Amino acid sequence: MSRSYTHLVAQAPALPRGFELPLEPRLPRIGSVDAVALEERAGSLAKRSIKREAKVFALDLAIRMMDLTTLEGQDTPGKVAALASKAIRPDPSDANVPSVAAICVYPNLVPVAVQRVEGMGVKVASVATAFPSGQSPLEAKLDEVRWVVEHGADEVDMVIDRGAFLSGRYAKVYDEIVRVKEACGDTHLKVILEVAELGTYDNVRRASLLAIAAGADFIKTSTGKLPGAATLPVTLCMLEAIRDVHEETGRMVGMKPAGGIRQAKQAVQYLVQLHETLGVDWLTPDLYRLGASSLLNDVLMQLRKEKTGAYQSPDYFTLD
């Protein structure tokens, strides 16, 4: 038998000091998330029937938890201004519909976003660290983070270096998150795992714990730039990591599924799953966000349907 090399990759490198959670012994052997049971559980939670008052509550909460997002090459200041108006007052004909939690934009558009939502209770989140690939030198990433923080972003959505993660260089991933967190200061940090590129639930759980240990305020599923972004099972996997950390240390970490959530019905399913996994303490925009661009109109349509009793048409809602 030739010399095995698996111990080299299966073993996480020594983690830097200041590791907040007692995860060192666990990280290398975090494996074996029961994929079948996870998908089964996520599937059964998605079948809950949510009726009138509960549905209206869930839809209202979904809006308050939403990160209204535009991350396109064709984004302009005008588009962000329109998005900001919609974020502040999603349904111009109904003042009872709350504002969304935040708008999420590219770094260049942070100044215009900040100017537009100032004083309106809507936060500005910016993606950073060479979104969406994360394949840039650390210094460039840190400069980007400092820049958006300087220009008034309330929240930073960073991506992890999947290249490093998948080749087993967990310490590099960890170190980057720590450095980005330092650069953020008090600004909230969301760490995007980009689960579609991680391959397995084991990796998702490993990356979740790694990000939490490194200081993430939120962990987030996806950039939204790949097909197969947020799914219910992968979100459940991350919620369970958050739950385990909470049970062990008492620390409360936020969760943000993003990408592919387009229908109000899906949003309600995510909230049911959240409530069943982490309980009512997490039913707040401070600890849960839905990253979405086209979801808002569908939620607005459902709310108006509940109010008027008639099925709605997108013709009567603003274009994004």
Place this chain on the structure above:
Amino acid sequence: MPDRLPVKKTYKLFIGGAFPRSESGRTYEAEGQNVARASRKDVRDAVRAARAAFPKWAGMTAYNRGQVLYRLAEMIEARAAEFAEYCSGRDEVERTIDRVVWYAGWTDKLAQVLGSSNPVAGPYFNFTVPEPTGVVATLAPDEPALLGIVTRIVPALTGGNAVVAVASEAHPLAGIELAEALATSDVPGGVANILTGYRGELAPWLAAHMDVNAIDVGAANGDAPDLERAAAANVKRVVHGHADTQSPWEVAAFLELKTVWHPVGQ
């Protein structure tokens, strides 16, 4: 003793080119058969399918739409014997086929007959062109069973609309058989959807639906005023269609006339 068990047909809905049962799981008895009894959520799904199918159907060339409708006539002809069992007989089936062919010929003549070039006081060309209204809801008449539903659906299709039809409550089997012909013709899935069930239960949801652009209440009997009031919410085009009629104005009833001004000499 028969050596095999015949496969009996389950009478289902026709939504988006597929044949689902009602999401509610309900059925009711009509013409000696158990027929799916659609719910408001089936209405919702059918309208969604129609809305999704509409742009492609409306965007086809008129000539191509005519070809597709002609093929629908072929498919009814091929099943003429079955259709005859669900209506008053062979004669009604033949009149139905002829009517579909007649409308098929109209698709690429509508713009010439209904459109116009208008004389205006100024240096402009001024055109009026007919365009489809969008998603049309139709309540099929009870009699004649086959010719009635075809008479109401096909003119709307001819103009490029997508249709959600509620088959006759008393005689739904002709409508379900028509769905078989639609499914095997080249009419794209979702362009014509057929629901069976209680008209009084389904019609109000269609009338109030904000994504339905026109409703044909000709077969609504006493419910028509209530349906018209509900239809006013999004200013639906309301049509009182007849069960047995054939005219280009039947098509025009589901068309919008768009007028375009264009500067001369540019």
